Amino acid sequence: MFTKYLQDAFKVPLVIQLTDDEKSIWKKLPVEEAKRLARENAKDIIACGFDISRTFIFSDFGCVGGPFYENMIKFSSNITGNQLRGIFGITLEDPAAKISFPATQAVPSFPSSFPHLFTGKDNLRCLIPCAIDQDPYFRMTRDVAPKIGYQKPALIESSFFPALQGDTGKMSASDPNSAIYVTDSADDIKYKIERHAFSGGGKSGKEHSYLQFFLDDDTELEYIEKEYGSGRMLSGGTRGIKTRIIEVLTELVEKHCKARAAVTEAMVDAFMAVRPLPKMFD
Incomplete structure (x- = not known):
């Protein structure tokens, strides 16, 4: 809802990343189930009323490749295993997929990851509205970005909703x-x-x-x-x-x-279609 406010207020293009690979890695879900859940997430997002002429929604499983993957390699080449351990607590006992994921989260900050949207606009800066738990990813991104020729992303961080039981409680899927x-x-x-x-x-x-x-x-x-x-x-x-x-x-x-009930599978496909957004800055 806040991100929609930003899009409405500033009339800017919006790229929304669905990290279906993260669900599969950390929650140990089958890939097909993670992809299904991502589309369900997309329906809730679309229901917020985003402008399709300025919005591109993508899933990692569906998008990683080409320039996006090139940026992942550039980014990963500037992060050591010791840094990942310090930032995220990742160890050699963790699945290798956890080691590679931080770059996947980071490179949507760079316009060249989306040549169908931002060709010739490599100097654009990215604003990321996110919750405070995403802070480590983008502090890392801000550190690496200048080393590989990109602008540092900026962040607006939100606090978490408290559990209904108050600040001492914790939201839990089991409750x-x-x-x-x-x-x-x-x-x-x-x-x-x-x-x-x-x-x-x-x-x-x-x-x-x-x-x-x-x-x-x-x-x-x-x-x-x-x-x-x-x-x-x-x-x-x-x-x-x-x-x-x-x-x-x-x-x-x-x-x-x-x-949300009005969001069809065809609408999800339309928001996730790789396409130019010719009026995204109008």
Whole structure:
């Protein structure tokens, strides 16, 4: 959603990498299953409303080769095994695929990896919106880029959503009550927020709510913070913070589910087609 805002605000081309190879390597998934999941991820991404005339989505299994692979070799030639061990904790006991993957993650930062988009534009700089766990990859990329003739990428890093149980909890796939999913029904969301969302109090409602991420109205958010801090607003009840969180998340998830249901396999193919984007800077 934030990346879509950046594309809308600056009218710039967007390249989205689906790391299906990473899923296969780290989660030990069969290649075909990792590729299937990548297409499902693409449907959720497309449902956010990206501009197809400015957006290219690719999967690593489908795209690695040619200039992309050339950049991987250039990049890998400037990183030692000791550096990979220091950055990622990779050891000689790990699968060799883990050693080669960091370069795959890095080189989409370089325009020459996509000659169908950026031929003659090798000096373009890349902005990467990402979560904080991706920081090691792109610190590494910023270190290597000048050595092989490219601009350093810039990053906007986001924090993680807290688990529903609060900052001390952890989202876990084995605990469906630790998070809200975009596949949850309105009843699921209501149940999870009322029964499992942390409500231990604090100086502000923002300290333990999803409203800071999803409520666009800053004036309302400030009002809630003051009301909760003063004790005039509680976590529960018909006018409590949890009720507002349920309203906001239900609206967001239902909107997303409706948009995703409209995404066809043909639309995924269109976004992932290797093609020029002639109006990507208009």
